[in-house]
Amino acid sequence: MRVPFEWLKDFLPLTVSPEAAAQKLTMAGLEVEALERTGEDVIFEVNVTPNRADCLSMVGIARELSAAYGLRLTLPEHDVVAETGELDFNVDILDTALCRRYAGRIVKNLTIGPSPDWMRNRLDKCGIRSINNVVDVTNYVLLELGHPLHAFDLDAIRGHRIRVGTPGMIRGAGAQVTFTTLDGVQRAVPGDALLIWDAEEPIALAGIMGGSATEVNGTTRDIFIESASFDPVSVRKAARTLGVKTESSYRFERGTDIRMLKKALDRAAFLMKKVADGMIYGKIDLYPKKYAPAGIRVRYEKVERVLGLRIPGEEISRSLGALGFTVEERGDAMTVTPPAYRTDVTRDADIMEELARSYGYDRIPAVLPEAVLGEEDRESFRKSTMERIGSALKESFLKSGFTEVINYSFMGVRDLEILGIAADDPRTRAVRIQNPLKVEDSLMRTALLPSLLRNVVHNVAHGTREFRLFETAKVFLDGHPACGGSPGNGRGGELLPDERKRLAAVSFREKTRALYPEDTPDFFVLKGVFEAVLDDLKITDCTFVRSHEPFLHPGQSADILLGGAKVGYIGALSPVVIERLAIKSQKPSLVVIEFDTEALLPFASRDVRYKPLPKYPPIERDTALMVDADLETAAVMSRLREYPSDLIEDTILFDVYQGRNIPEGKKSIAFTIRYRAADRTLRDEEIDSLHSSLVEYIREKTGGEVRS
């Protein structure tokens, strides 16, 4: 809110500089975000928090300064002498919960014209456009006292009658009401929105905006000024449904001062007489249930306990008194009654904030609490294991040259289409955002890959030829059938999607010239990084099988299985997808991996059992086996590892070869077997015979031949 410093001086004998006053307001909780100098004046840009509706006016801000500086506040002149008391006007409030007070005055014989310079000037400083002297007065009073008013053209009100009610109350349930507001927009009014009606039709959206039919214009002579108290929730709901936000609705939503209402009405009538030569008539004031403030009991001991300091009783009374509260001391407690404009103060915590605020946050000592240790429970053990997995993963990828990225958790339908993900794939079960900023960002990610591919496109477009990226983040799977929502999500957990932590990485490289050539295929580089993680976490039960992911190269991709269940995939991105992404690059190598990091948890082991170092020397034997080229090496190696002998310490693959000297359709697999006994030195003859039976075994199992 814009507050001209000069205007505040109408109500307070301020002698301090604008900067000092701004600092005072900031430290009282009314943050002055900026000071703007215009000619003689300084305008404060005050950030009024939603709880301080009482400060949405010049008088409200002046009231805070009067408490802070101990200065006397003078309210603007509003005593009016009515020319006549007669008022043949009839007002009905149909629901006193939605409208707790309705007051009005008639002013006649107005001369509509421009407002005087002093008024236009002040409105202008506050960012309000001058319209004519009558409308300007209502706006001026709104800024000055914080109470919204509305002026109707009296002649346009039919039947000398005002009714306050919803379409449902006036026209019956289900009634369809359309109404043209003074901005010329015809609006369909919700059945529960509060309207002001004359004898026939609606004439205003209560507390939000008037209608064009009763608008004050150049030909208006007589007006009806409305000053009422509308229910904040009802105004907010109607304004939100209709998509209208006005100075008036903004204040009603936050709560208005039911007592200030009459002062505002009289002040407006007074000013209309002054600037537009109006004749003031008597008023109507329907106020069925008088506002009766409730006292709040506050125990001194609690004040001390919560604020961490003891404020003397007389200082409490003085500072609350300066803020308009009345204090009654009763032994170890006090009863505090807030002023009508402080609708935000309802319980003892609110009183404590007032005390802390006026005492000064800077005067409260800073003390470190004494240590209290929580108990280490099962949950925190699980968490620390998960943290360890998280940091092992991150470290491993960082060390291997992968740079961390953080993407928005969003994706679009198009992202799934690019990947060719089928309609029955669980990754299509995405949480949909009702009000996304962009259609490409309308779903919560069910996979991290789409975001990383966007990163690839971006970086290639900016000329980067070689990079490795990874991201760890959650994916969101809606209506997960396995769990029907996430367990442990508290109440209503079944409404929430399953959130799973995943890691995805991409390795991008163009065939470029390099000083030291890297000849390891990127697939195996990435697989090596992943295997290093498995090794760190002591996970052994991991296997790789050919993948059928639609977006991967069918010959260069694998699903990652843990304990037989798929937890992710690794592979070269399919050339079809690269084309769809329109990556501008010659023959790029683009390898990706994505896996569920939480799925690693049950397989990770923290237990390390020390194995004694061997006392006797090993014997190694090398063998090369020629097998069918399409036989997977992992199958051969696992067959080897199956061979039952306590003397085999390790089986090491050291060469896989196809080409010269090997027949078409065959490949050579060379491995070393290391033999060792725990209790003696092995003899060569013994190992010769063991090794030849092992070779015979593997030859038979694989249908291979031994190469010599």
Added chain:
Amino acid sequence: MLEDLKETFLHELKAARSLADTNQLRVKYLGKKGLVTAQLKALSSIAPEERPAYGKEINDLKVFIEQDLEARDSRLKEEELRSRLLAESIDVTLPGKAVSHGREHPLSRTLSDIVDIFVRMGFSVEEGPEVELDYYNFEALNFPLEHPARDMQDTFFVSSEVVLRTHTSPVQVRGMEKRKPPVRFIAPGKVYRCDADITHTPMFHQVEGLMVDRDISFSHLKGVLEAFLHRMFGPDTPVRFRPSFFPFTEPSAEIDIGCILCSGEGCRVCKGSGWLEVLGAGMVHPAVFEHVGYDPEEYSGFAFGMGIERIAMLKYAIDDIRLFYENDTRFLKQF
């Protein structure tokens, strides 16, 4: 005679250029059929009284030849090694093979700096869902339905009951629902608001913190947050607490540090005020305690929250928040 032999040997030794040459000499003079050995064998033909003296002379010569050969050998070995190593020279001015470690995202770095400080102060780390119930995101935090305080946070809706969490504060409620006081934890994570411009992204990161026990006061809030800010920004950083409003705390505070860019003189970043807002905090509102079944007459506590992007931007002098989410390697590699 022996003198001649010695002369010849010395002459030949001079000519020896390799270990093979010295070996040949060794055979020629000291071998079974060597010249010196031959002299020893011929000793019997010498008069007995001259034998000891002559024998000694031969032996001296033998030792002399052995030592010289050995000395020559070791020099030759050294030379050979030197020349072999020289042949193996490489151009040491060539660059090393790039071992490019990846870089941690600047937000992750900032986040872990913050988490570390609180963990050392005895806070544990909690997590909560990012797609959250309206109940936890708003209602239990004392944001009633149709309350203007909800306007403070532009919300992404999934349904009437489900939202993308707009802050990490719902973890406070979930954390308290799960256990009885004392509680002391922080909750870092992603949050979402329906807003995008040079200072706002639709997703950003926060760290929430909560401490509840008997007798936890506003003084403790000041103590803990001052200690945090001094560790994060340096022990001499000025810290200012001023009143503010959050529906779930009362009293509420916003915390500023003296502008680290202009040292409080006033600059563009601090909008001339000399102060930078970095934290929101307050004493847990009794209504929140009532939602989780804590008795506000028995327990009190404080909560705080901060935006990680804001702190990372200040720390690394980044002027556009969107850079964090573009993931341009030219940006990321700078950290």
